[in-house]
Amino acid sequence: MRLFSIKALAITTLTLVVGLAQAExxxxxxxxxxxxxxxxxxxxxxxxDVNFNSMIAGKVAIIDVAADTQEFKGFVxxxxxxxxxxxxxxxxxxxxxxxxxxxxxxxxxDVISIYDKSTLRKVTEVVLPKKNRAQMxxxxxxxxxxxxxxxxxxxxxxxxxxxxIMDTETNEIINEISIAGCNLIYPAxxxxxxxxxxxxxxxxxxxxxxxxxxxxxDFEPFFSxxxxxxxxxxxxxxxxxxxxxxxxxxxxxxxSTSVPVxxxxxxxxxxxxxxxxxxxxxxxxxxxxxxxxxxxxxxKDGYNGSHKFGGSEIWVYDTKTQQRVNRIKLKTNAFxxxxxxxxxxxxxxxxxxxxxxxxxxxxEFKRFINVGDAAMPIVLxxxx
Amino acid sequence: xxxxxxxxxxxxxxxAQNTSRRHLLTNLSKVMIGxxxxxxxxxxxxxxxxxxxxxxxxxxxxxxGDPGDPTSCDYWRYCAIDGFLCSCCGGxxxxxxxxxxxxxxxxxxxxxxxxxxxxxxISYNDCCGKTSCGRCxxxxxxxxKPVYRPQSNNDINWCLGTSSNVYTCSTGVVLGVAVDG
Numbered sequence: 001m002r003l004f005s006i007k008a009l010a011i012t013t014l015t016l017v018v019g020l021a022q023a024e025x026x027x028x029x030x031x032x033x034x035x036x037x038x039x040x041x042x043x044x045x046x047x048x049d050v051n052f053n054s055m056i057a058g059k060v061a062i063i064d065v066a067a068d069t070q071e072f073k074g075f076v077x078x079x080x081x082x083x084x085x086x087x088x089x090x091x092x093x094x095x096x097x098x099x100x101x102x103x104x105x106x107x108x109x110d111v112i113s114i115y116d117k118s119t120l121r122k123v124t125e126v127v128l129p130k131k132n133r134a135q136m137x138x139x140x141x142x143x144x145x146x147x148x149x150x151x152x153x154x155x156x157x158x159x160x161x162x163x164x165i166m167d168t169e170t171n172e173i174i175n176e177i178s179i180a181g182c183n184l185i186y187p188a189x190x191x192x193x194x195x196x197x198x199x200x201x202x203x204x205x206x207x208x209x210x211x212x213x214x215x216x217x218d219f220e221p222f223f224s225x226x227x228x229x230x231x232x233x234x235x236x237x238x239x240x241x242x243x244x245x246x247x248x249x250x251x252x253x254x255x256s257t258s259v260p261v262x263x264x265x266x267x268x269x270x271x272x273x274x275x276x277x278x279x280x281x282x283x284x285x286x287x288x289x290x291x292x293x294x295x296x297x298x299x300k301d302g303y304n305g306s307h308k309f310g311g312s313e314i315w316v317y318d319t320k321t322q323q324r325v326n327r328i329k330l331k332t333n334a335f336x337x338x339x340x341x342x343x344x345x346x347x348x349x350x351x352x353x354x355x356x357x358x359x360x361x362x363x364e365f366k367r368f369i370n371v372g373d374a375a376m377p378i379v380l381x382x383x384x
Numbered sequence: 385x386x387x388x389x390x391x392x393x394x395x396x397x398x399x400a401q402n403t404s405r406r407h408l409l410t411n412l413s414k415v416m417i418g419x420x421x422x423x424x425x426x427x428x429x430x431x432x433x434x435x436x437x438x439x440x441x442x443x444x445x446x447x448x449g450d451p452g453d454p455t456s457c458d459y460w461r462y463c464a465i466d467g468f469l470c471s472c473c474g475g476x477x478x479x480x481x482x483x484x485x486x487x488x489x490x491x492x493x494x495x496x497x498x499x500x501x502x503x504x505x506i507s508y509n510d511c512c513g514k515t516s517c518g519r520c521x522x523x524x525x526x527x528x529k530p531v532y533r534p535q536s537n538n539d540i541n542w543c544l545g546t547s548s549n550v551y552t553c554s555t556g557v558v559l560g561v562a563v564d565g
Contacts, residue, residue, distance in 0.1 A: 053518050055551060080550065081541055104515050104550040135541035135549060136531055159489065159534055159544060183532040198533040225533055232530035305464070305526040 036062070036073055038091040038118045040383050042342040044073065046093075047356065047377035048084055048138055056104060060084045060095065061371050062120075065340060065348050065358050071369050076115050081135040083142035088384040089149040090168070091117040096133050096143045096154055112152065112166060126171050128164065132156040138379050139233050139284065141184040147191045151211070155185055163193065165211040175211030179203055184232055186241055192258030196232060196243075200225045206258035217259050223251065231307070235286045235294060237319055242294055244268070244280050246307050250294075250322075266322045268296060268315065277302040282310035283378045284336035289345045289361055292319050297334040310335040310352050314363075328363035338380035350377050437520050440472050449499045457522035461506050461556035464493035464526050466538035470511055470553040472520035478557045480511035486555070487512055489544045491535050493527060494562050503562040509555050512543035517553040 279302030
């Protein structure tokens, strides 16, 4: 009895002391699922993890590259060499992907999966009946929204190449246009698009409200695919697409109308730098900021076959003066890069180690962000 | 760093490249290894020294005039390969692992055989229908062109014309001596 009293006293005293120090944790509601704002802050970007080790389980992660806490916001699935685009006009995300009835085998179904930005739940999916969605290492020019997001353009490849047009109001595929001999989708004009071609030329197509082709222009070859091909991943600054060549040429193309205008070329490198074989390379190896600066991942001692290995520096150009304005030496070599559209833009580098190094656009290192322990986030989309 | 290590371990370190799509990764490794611009990781160096991937037994094709190790990214046929080497996955440099299906449609490259100094046409047929093999990731891009010239590009999933388009691994099949080589 006495013993009990002493024990009770001790517990009471302890409870009082703890009670003074902090309140008890309250019961937490179950279930509980996080949501996101319908309009994302401008420091968020989309990091597409292609997951080569299990491509039917790729994903697109949403990352706040300015954050030092809770930087990983969520993700959507992206199966089997998927492609991705964010809508600017609607709170939606689009993923073009493929599924098989038995995981890696069985009947194939190609779909456009449409997600709500706030819940990251699938709103609907649109089946592509011909199952001909292009499957290739993803880039920004396989799935594009045009005409204020009214139409979604979807690349087909069987290997016959085509562009499918989806009306985003009705979510119906309204047409498919052949781009035989050419590939990828570079938006041009209000509704049109251009594609580079295997002969070093270009094709430009425009279509009407019903998706019917109303014009087609085939450009004569203007670069040598054999000697110095243009990379297939240009950077848009305003309405101008800046294509870069394996050997450092810059080929601007004015895409403001459905019949693009090929502009004069200039070079990323001086004679001495060319002699040292400084060249661009990586995967998404170039990006731009809102001021018209072009950022290019460069490597020295380039050779036949070095064009996808990334580089140790990022060279920054003023595209108006065509002069280099900065040279950023990286902590770790870059494979892909992007620049956010935020007031204070950030330079995001997916390194060859497959994680994100975040820099200021002047090259000051800010932080490292892990997209996933085994992620391969090789395509980065700045928030629109 | 760890990640890279993992990648390299999987196979890329020595080189190579080619096949089709995931090659990028491989590139990475190649960078590390071959291009001097990037510091080599210890594992990469080891691989470079041995010419193979850690934990992957060396092989030969058994053919006269076909030098090198088909489980190594620097094997001569792999000059433009991009993917997991089928030689490491139950197949060989010219055959697919059991239970997979070889793509009838593919792209071709030209690689020089160091044994006779001749350029050979190499067909980089993908093997399809099972998940990624995950061994010996290799990416080399000699003469690789952008996707607007698909027959010379290794970023495309060449599992086309197969019952499943899911990529498993890559081969490098000799088609013959290049006429203009």
